[in-house]
Amino acid sequence: MFSFLNCLQRDKVLSAPPIADTLWQDICHLPLLRGLNPDELLLLRQHATWFLHDRVFSPANGAQFDEKQYLIIAVQCCLPLLNLGFDCLDDWREVIIYPGEFISRNRTYESVGEYLGVIHESDEVLAGQARSDGPLLLSWLDCAESPWLDGWNVPIHEIAHKLDMRSGEANGCPPLHADMDYQAWKSAFSHAFADLKRQDEADEFGPIDYYAAENPAECFAVLSEYFFELPHLLFDTYPAVYQQLQLFYRQDPKSRLTPIKYRPTSADQLPPEYQTPL
Numbered sequence: 001m002f003s004f005l006n007c008l009q010r011d012k013v014l015s016a017p018p019i020a021d022t023l024w025q026d027i028c029h030l031p032l033l034r035g036l037n038p039d040e041l042l043l044l045r046q047h048a049t050w051f052l053h054d055r056v057f058s059p060a061n062g063a064q065f066d067e068k069q070y071l072i073i074a075v076q077c078c079l080p081l082l083n084l085g086f087d088c089l090d091d092w093r094e095v096i097i098y099p100g101e102f103i104s105r106n107r108t109y110e111s112v113g114e115y116l117g118v119i120h121e122s123d124e125v126l127a128g129q130a131r132s133d134g135p136l137l138l139s140w141l142d143c144a145e146s147p148w149l150d151g152w153n154v155p156i157h158e159i160a161h162k163l164d165m166r167s168g169e170a171n172g173c174p175p176l177h178a179d180m181d182y183q184a185w186k187s188a189f190s191h192a193f194a195d196l197k198r199q200d201e202a203d204e205f206g207p208i209d210y211y212a213a214e215n216p217a218e219c220f221a222v223l224s225e226y227f228f229e230l231p232h233l234l235f236d237t238y239p240a241v242y243q244q245l246q247l248f249y250r251q252d253p254k255s256r257l258t259p260i261k262y263r264p265t266s267a268d269q270l271p272p273e274y275q276t277p278l
């Protein structure tokens with residue numbers, strides 16, 4: 001839990017000069033942030049300020065990043081937390097940033113007598129990873145491509161996994177708020193997951209990335225990306241999921257973004273107001 005001392009320290013950080021106005025104005029033009037009202041933008045700026053102060057950023061593979069690049073990552077990580085508060089990030093601190101996609105070695109263990117033995121090792125090329133043992137790993141190139149409204153957002157995806165892990169192993173069901181109903185969540189996501197799996201296996205074309213059909217944890221993370229980037233498409237496809245995510249994130253992106261009812265495959269397919277360069 002966020003301690004009293006943490007609160008004092010955060011107040012001190014937030015009372016210091018904030019992110020420079022010119023830099024912040026640039027960031028506000030990101031398509032992902034369009035439609036946020038002045039109060040929400042102020043809150044996001046505070047969250048991003050604290051995120052940049054409180055996290056340990058570790059550039060990997062000799063990379064160097066500037067203030068704007070860190071801020072682009074921070075605002076995307078903080079958007080899902082806008083109305084959740086910082087307590088939900090208090091169980092990890094490090095953000096490792098690679099210049100591009102990176103290789104992650106996975107090991108599977110099993111007991112051999114009284115010892116643990118490695119039974120399988122595999123390498124995966126990834127754009128992001130939320131590790132259950134701590135850090136968040138991100139590819140800068142993919143974070144730079146993320147704030148366009150195409151349903152692909154690496155920081156949001158990985159933050160969704162981190163929220164999911166607050167109840168243990170990621171399983172597609174993060175701890176819900178007291179006024180939410182687990183059965184309603186389960187019903188909405190089970191329906192969407194089964195439908196996506198069926199479409200994927202039948203090789204059908206669908207509006208949602210079939211990575212969501214990998215397992216329930218990926219279903220929650222991918223549909224969270226759609227919730228923030230293509231909310232109208234998600235609402236039209238799985239309205240019950242949209243409603244559950246609206247209750248969970250305590251936001252309604254559908255009310256602030258221009259409707260895009262297809263999954264764009266390039267920036268020039270977006271409405272003109274979302275084609276602003278970074």
Ligand SMILES: [Zn+2]
Pocket residue numbers: 157161217218221
């Ligand atoms: Zn994932």
